[in-house]
Amino acid sequence: MTDMPDTTLTPDPSHVAEGHPLSDDAAGYYTPGSPLVDTKAPAGPIADRWQTRKFEARLVNPANRRKLDVIIVGTGLAGASAAATMGEAGYNVKSFCYQDSPRRAHSIAAQGGINAAKNYKEDGDSAHRLFYDTVKGGDYRSRESNVYRLAEVSVNIIDQCVAQGVPFAREYGGLLDNRSFGGVQVSRTFYARGQTGQQLLIGAYQALERQVAAGTVQTYTRHEMLELIVVDGTARGIIVRDMVTGEIQTHLADVVVLASGGYGNVFYLSTNAMGCNVTAAWRAHRKGAYMANPCYTQIHPTCIPVSGSHQSKLTLMSESLRNDGRIWVPKKKEDCAKDPRSIPEEDRDYFLERIYPSFGNLVPRDIASRAAKYMCDEGRGVGPEVDGVRRGVYLDFADAIQRLGKDAVEEKYDNLLDMYERITGENPYEVPMRIYPAVHYVMGGLWVDYDLQSTIPGLFVTGEANFSDHGANRLGASALMQGLADGYFVLPHTIRDYLADGPFEKIAEDHPAVLEARKAVEDRIEHFLTVNGTRSVDSYHRELGNIMWEYCGMERTEDGLKKAIDLIRSLKDDFYRNVKVLGTADSLNQSLERAGRVADFFELGELMCIDALNRRESCGGHFRAESQTEDGEALRHDDQFAYVAAWEYAGDKPILHKEDLVYTAIEMKQRSYK
Amino acid sequence: MAIQNTERTLVKGARATSTTVFLKILMAASGLVFIGFVLGHMYGNLKAFSGEEKFNEYAHHLRELGEPMLPYEGFLWIMRVGLILALVVHVACAASLWHRAKKARPIQYQVKKHTGAIFASRLMRWGGVTLLVFLVWHLLNFTIGKVNVNNPGENEQNPYLLLVDTFDVWWMTLIYLVAMAMLGAHLHHGFWSATQTLGLTGSVRTRVLAKRTAFTLAVVISGGFSLVPISVLLGIIEK
Amino acid sequence: MNLTLKIWRQPDAATPGSMHTYQVTDVSADMSFLEMLDVLNEQLNAQGEDPIAFDSDCREGICGMCGLMINGEAHGPVTTTTCQLHMRTFSDGETITIEPWRSEAFTVLKDLVVDRSAFDRIIQAGGYISVNTGSAPEAHSVPVPRDDAMRAFNVATCIGCGACVAACPNGSASLFMGAKITHLGELPQGQPERDSRVVGMVAQHDHEGFGGCTNIGECAAACPKEIPLDVISQLNKDLRTAMKHGH
Numbered sequence A: 001m002t003d004m005p006d007t008t009l010t011p012d013p014s015h016v017a018e019g020h021p022l023s024d025d026a027a028g029y030y031t032p033g034s035p036l037v038d039t040k041a042p043a044g045p046i047a048d049r050w051q052t053r054k055f056e057a058r059l060v061n062p063a064n065r066r067k068l069d070v071i072i073v074g075t076g077l078a079g080a081s082a083a084a085t086m087g088e089a090g091y092n093v094k095s096f097c098y099q100d101s102p103r104r105a106h107s108i109a110a111q112g113g114i115n116a117a118k119n120y121k122e123d124g125d126s127a128h129r130l131f132y133d134t135v136k137g138g139d140y141r142s143r144e145s146n147v148y149r150l151a152e153v154s155v156n157i158i159d160q161c162v163a164q165g166v167p168f169a170r171e172y173g174g175l176l177d178n179r180s181f182g183g184v185q186v187s188r189t190f191y192a193r194g195q196t197g198q199q200l201l202i203g204a205y206q207a208l209e210r211q212v213a214a215g216t217v218q219t220y221t222r223h224e225m226l227e228l229i230v231v232d233g234t235a236r237g238i239i240v241r242d243m244v245t246g247e248i249q250t251h252l253a254d255v256v257v258l259a260s261g262g263y264g265n266v267f268y269l270s271t272n273a274m275g276c277n278v279t280a281a282w283r284a285h286r287k288g289a290y291m292a293n294p295c296y297t298q299i300h301p302t303c304i305p306v307s308g309s310h311q312s313k314l315t316l317m318s319e320s321l322r323n324d325g326r327i328w329v330p331k332k333k334e335d336c337a338k339d340p341r342s343i344p345e346e347d348r349d350y351f352l353e354r355i356y357p358s359f360g361n362l363v364p365r366d367i368a369s370r371a372a373k374y375m376c377d378e379g380r381g382v383g384p385e386v387d388g389v390r391r392g393v394y395l396d397f398a399d400a401i402q403r404l405g406k407d408a409v410e411e412k413y414d415n416l417l418d419m420y421e422r423i424t425g426e427n428p429y430e431v432p433m434r435i436y437p438a439v440h441y442v443m444g445g446l447w448v449d450y451d452l453q454s455t456i457p458g459l460f461v462t463g464e465a466n467f468s469d470h471g472a473n474r475l476g477a478s479a480l481m482q483g484l485a486d487g488y489f490v491l492p493h494t495i496r497d498y499l500a501d502g503p504f505e506k507i508a509e510d511h512p513a514v515l516e517a518r519k520a521v522e523d524r525i526e527h528f529l530t531v532n533g534t535r536s537v538d539s540y541h542r543e544l545g546n547i548m549w550e551y552c553g554m555e556r557t558e559d560g561l562k563k564a565i566d567l568i569r570s571l572k573d574d575f576y577r578n579v580k581v582l583g584t585a586d587s588l589n590q591s592l593e594r595a596g597r598v599a600d601f602f603e604l605g606e607l608m609c610i611d612a613l614n615r616r617e618s619c620g621g622h623f624r625a626e627s628q629t630e631d632g633e634a635l636r637h638d639d640q641f642a643y644v645a646a647w648e649y650a651g652d653k654p655i656l657h658k659e660d661l662v663y664t665a666i667e668m669k670q671r672s673y674k
Numbered sequence B: 001m002a003i004q005n006t007e008r009t010l011v012k013g014a015r016a017t018s019t020t021v022f023l024k025i026l027m028a029a030s031g032l033v034f035i036g037f038v039l040g041h042m043y044g045n046l047k048a049f050s051g052e053e054k055f056n057e058y059a060h061h062l063r064e065l066g067e068p069m070l071p072y073e074g075f076l077w078i079m080r081v082g083l084i085l086a087l088v089v090h091v092a093c094a095a096s097l098w099h100r101a102k103k104a105r106p107i108q109y110q111v112k113k114h115t116g117a118i119f120a121s122r123l124m125r126w127g128g129v130t131l132l133v134f135l136v137w138h139l140l141n142f143t144i145g146k147v148n149v150n151n152p153g154e155n156e157q158n159p160y161l162l163l164v165d166t167f168d169v170w171w172m173t174l175i176y177l178v179a180m181a182m183l184g185a186h187l188h189h190g191f192w193s194a195t196q197t198l199g200l201t202g203s204v205r206t207r208v209l210a211k212r213t214a215f216t217l218a219v220v221i222s223g224g225f226s227l228v229p230i231s232v233l234l235g236i237i238e239k
Numbered sequence C: 001m002n003l004t005l006k007i008w009r010q011p012d013a014a015t016p017g018s019m020h021t022y023q024v025t026d027v028s029a030d031m032s033f034l035e036m037l038d039v040l041n042e043q044l045n046a047q048g049e050d051p052i053a054f055d056s057d058c059r060e061g062i063c064g065m066c067g068l069m070i071n072g073e074a075h076g077p078v079t080t081t082t083c084q085l086h087m088r089t090f091s092d093g094e095t096i097t098i099e100p101w102r103s104e105a106f107t108v109l110k111d112l113v114v115d116r117s118a119f120d121r122i123i124q125a126g127g128y129i130s131v132n133t134g135s136a137p138e139a140h141s142v143p144v145p146r147d148d149a150m151r152a153f154n155v156a157t158c159i160g161c162g163a164c165v166a167a168c169p170n171g172s173a174s175l176f177m178g179a180k181i182t183h184l185g186e187l188p189q190g191q192p193e194r195d196s197r198v199v200g201m202v203a204q205h206d207h208e209g210f211g212g213c214t215n216i217g218e219c220a221a222a223c224p225k226e227i228p229l230d231v232i233s234q235l236n237k238d239l240r241t242a243m244k245h246g247h
């Protein structure tokens, strides 16, 4: 990195891991670029910044709003809330999603709950504490102004949702109930049994449909965005494919918002929905939007393990299970195939309790996940052998049942244990459950400034699709909060300032930039349909997923990542030459849809590896084996890596722009769980 | 209530009275009128067990009911008009809903199980038609035509003897018993359905209660009616 | 296990379809029903035959995207969604008939994929509470009795899958409508628009071509979220009340 023009940091040797002078592992894989600064965040005391920005952002005359066209890609919490709010304000909104109804966006699957600094429990919570916990949870890799704003508006979200009729859990007095979530000391998580995301999304969806009826919003379901239209450097529309008729359509607008969700499916197996993809974001990236911290991935320890090569997705089970379940694997390899009940106590290795005596089974997500991986890599995993390896560890409720009684356990975890039984066919009250980590959330995403605007003017990004608020790791129940904060309360204010320059000159459908974007899409589709090779799209996706999981998953090493990049590159070439996509372009064609998504996952996967390679430190969800304390703890290098890595697209050699992270309202600390 | 087929438009100026639910409310109301009538009617029929003059007296009394405020047969005519109206409404709504249901599934399933439904619920329509046919015959038989299949032309002015003559014929009895079975089935679903349509079954408890009542009602009414024909055939009731 | 599948194939909405028979071999009991179809599709793809189109997204029983008529039962023999149905409920050598939801209002777009946008329009016709962003009062200003909140939640779990319509002999969407009307009707926030909501939604439902409910009850038996029949009673009651109020 020393060769880089933009290093403003003077390294403090005491913070550099032994034997590792200022490192540049990714040298040769990228080109250093100029530093990046967020020009929109106002200066001044952190608590006043949002008020200031809201005031400074120019207003749009109500009379002009109708004339301003807004495209919003995505109907999840971030997209639906934005579309509804912009519609209410009187803008002319077009809303897109690939599902058959806006209500099916993957936000629907969120279980645990949503955070808000309401301090209803009077347990000392406040916007400032939520801000503090979120920055700390993100391992000091998020932008403080954004996080503070998130904490600040969190309270309005709950008011809004309750008014919409979201049936949050309530106490006997009729007031809202809270629980404590993700290891924080205050109870600030609002929930609707295990279906919080569903209830919040239905609320936003209904608000959206209300605007459809009012004529301010038009919804385009089963329409997939395949390209971004950029005219004279500003985003002016999108190219979509009608997934039913196959028609390629041009939609022009004055501003484009991407709320297209996360890209966890680059790992093929994840807790994301089958259709979750990076295409919308990646197409924007190729057109000039920077991709920030792509390697930051959250891996969730308590998912139901893979049962065979047929596996299409993984199912999450609430972490609360770790409160009463004990995690173990057999001490002897030869016991792994045995019935767990026949393995005597002395032959069981309760590895978390052994390695982390003080926290035991309750260590943070990433530590628990990694430990489980090590056990399985050692060959002490349990459950069915998939590709020669058993990937699973026991989560045992036997003790809990003895201690609390079956009824108590049932009452606490019934729906979870039922779900487990439905999927695995095993009764967790008799046989210990099997769990294994799975990719769950990506903190990385398109780079945005304080206004949520990307590096392409006129392109805004909200929700999981942007990188803004969670740093290197996300606290439980904070993604729902961010999606709704962005869509209901942040974007509608910041986007004003951009739209105030309107009305903008109209773009013609046959503008060269439009035709070029259209052609790119048509050629790509044409290509997939004509290769007529031998391998199915899914088989490539599965293989890509294995590479990512193996080398860019829970633990990353220099050699592994370099190997992964080579593997991905050659697999990508093979894909373009040998993929087999049947059917036609002008009909409902699900393999064709997947082909486009997988193609983009290849390029994203490569960038994730390069980003992981560059970041020779361990922080939050990103663990570099080269950077750990002697007792296996993640070790950050704030002197070298206290920055956001924003990547500019440039083919094989992306350009790295660094946004330095400065903290004025909080000081950086290393965590410890021993 | 023609179906405006599935255009992707939103309805403007919706009225409660132009919905299918309103049709169902009318059916429920008319249906309940029928139930009231058959209960009373059954009570009348059972008088056959107390012999000829008691029964005829009752039939005669029906006609004098309400005098002098009402003319002779006045009450009867009010009742008849009410019943005819109810019937017209009931059948009209039934026909409309039936028509909609057919249109609502143009392509049938190759395989279809009927989990969660009692057979009676799917018998309502054809069962209703059977009841209609029965009713026509029944009126010819006892009221309008006074057709005596046993001794043609006799006992026309003596309901009791007409009744006995009628059910002395085994196949007449059979026709009636079949009709009563149909009625039972119709009420088994019908009564519960009416309570649901009127919105009286908003909880598990009330729902179970309504279903039980419906069953009892069905058994009592179809059973009660059937007693007379059977008894006649077995000679328990005779001239 | 080995299975014989009878599946509805239809190239697009305009072209009439028909049943086709396929064999799938060594199906594992741990597969979900949709993973079994994935396997079949891999086979078809390899043989150069167009894979079978069917909808699914979350594959964990919450988004409502999946939905197949399996041996004459919506979502199959178990009370759950098609994506959460597992092959261990079937036995070796069995023949399974798979059809799309059948309803005038749900056009078949291809094979087993149907258009359920009618549900969105029913919601547009009143399935919401009118509150603009930012205009909401403090959440604790309106307490909601716990039992009401409970009932509201229980019926708000409807995932809009359409199994109720598919199962109903009349092709009625009353359970879906009743669930929404009961959810919003149980809450104080839902009262102001209660009358117009039920009238608007039912009118739209009829307009879309769904059949009228005659209280048969197959919908509730098919519902993966166990929405109870009470919601239809509630719907009828609300409509009657709205009528009294002159709607």
Ligand SMILES: Cc1cc2nc3c(=O)[nH]c(=O)nc-3n(C[C@H](O)[C@H](O)[C@H](O)COP(=O)(O)OP(=O)(O)OC[C@H]3O[C@@H](n4cnc5c(N)ncnc54)[C@H](O)[C@@H]3O)c2cc1C
Residues within 6 Å of the ligand: A073, A074, A075, A076, A077, A078, A079, A096, A097, A098, A099, A102, A104, A105, A106, A107, A108, A109, A110, A111, A112, A113, A114, A196, A197, A223, A224, A225, A226, A259, A260, A261, A262, A271, A272, A273, A276, A277, A279, A280, A316, A440, A441, A462, A463, A464, A465, A476, A477, A478, A479, A480, A481, A483
């Ligand atoms: C199983 C699970 C449980 C979770 N639990 C919690 C929790 O308890 N608490 C919490 O805070 N967070 C939780 N999360 C995280 C949280 O749910 C998500 O991060 C958040 O909902 C993302 O919302 P979103 O609006 O950004 O994206 P999404 O809800 O994923 O919406 C993406 C939208 O974009 C559309 N789209 C995508 N690509 C295209 C394209 N190319 N063209 C057109 N449209 C497109 C999709 O149709 C969809 O409408 C969980 C996540 C998972 C997977």
Ligand code: HEM
Residues within 6 Å of the ligand: B038, B041, B045, B059, B060, B062, B076, B080, B083, B131, B135, B138, B139, B142, B143, B159, B163, B176, B180, B183, B225, B226, B228, B229
């Ligand atoms: C075994 C069953 C039944 C018997 C023995 C029976 C017998 C009779 C008799 C004797 C009369 C003539 C009464 C009179 O003129 O004073 C009559 C009239 C009538 N019955 Fe029945 N009945 C039976 C079932 C039913 C049922 C199920 C219905 C309706 C669904 C019905 C509807 C009528 C009607 C509408 C009249 C005409 C009443 C009038 O307007 O005078 N009957 N029945």
Ligand code: HEM
Residues within 6 Å of the ligand: B024, B025, B027, B028, B029, B030, B031, B032, B034, B035, B038, B087, B090, B091, B094, B095, B121, B124, B125, B127, B128, B129, B131, B132, B135, B186, B187, B189, B190, B191, B193, B194, B195, B197, B198, C214, C215
């Ligand atoms: C005479 C011809 C008749 C026809 C064609 C007919 C047809 C029908 C049909 C199609 C239904 C609707 C199905 C349903 O709601 O489940 C129905 C409902 C009903 N019928 Fe009839 N029926 C007839 C006579 C009767 C009689 C004689 C009675 C009572 C003695 C009766 C009582 C009812 C009741 C109570 C209902 C329930 C109404 C509701 O569902 O809300 N019907 N009938």
Ligand code: SF4
Residues within 6 Å of the ligand: C157, C158, C159, C160, C161, C162, C163, C164, C165, C175, C176, C179, C222, C223, C224, C225, C226, C227
């Ligand atoms: S009511 Fe049940 S069956 Fe009908 S759409 Fe909702 S969840 Fe599906």
Ligand code: F3S
Residues within 6 Å of the ligand: C167, C168, C169, C170, C171, C172, C173, C174, C175, C212, C213, C214, C215, C216, C217, C218, C219, C220, C232
């Ligand atoms: S099955 Fe159909 S008839 Fe009514 S009760 Fe359910 S909608």
Ligand code: FES
Residues within 6 Å of the ligand: C055, C056, C057, C058, C059, C060, C061, C062, C063, C064, C065, C066, C067, C081, C082, C083, C084
């Ligand atoms: S795929 Fe989401 S419910 Fe089945």
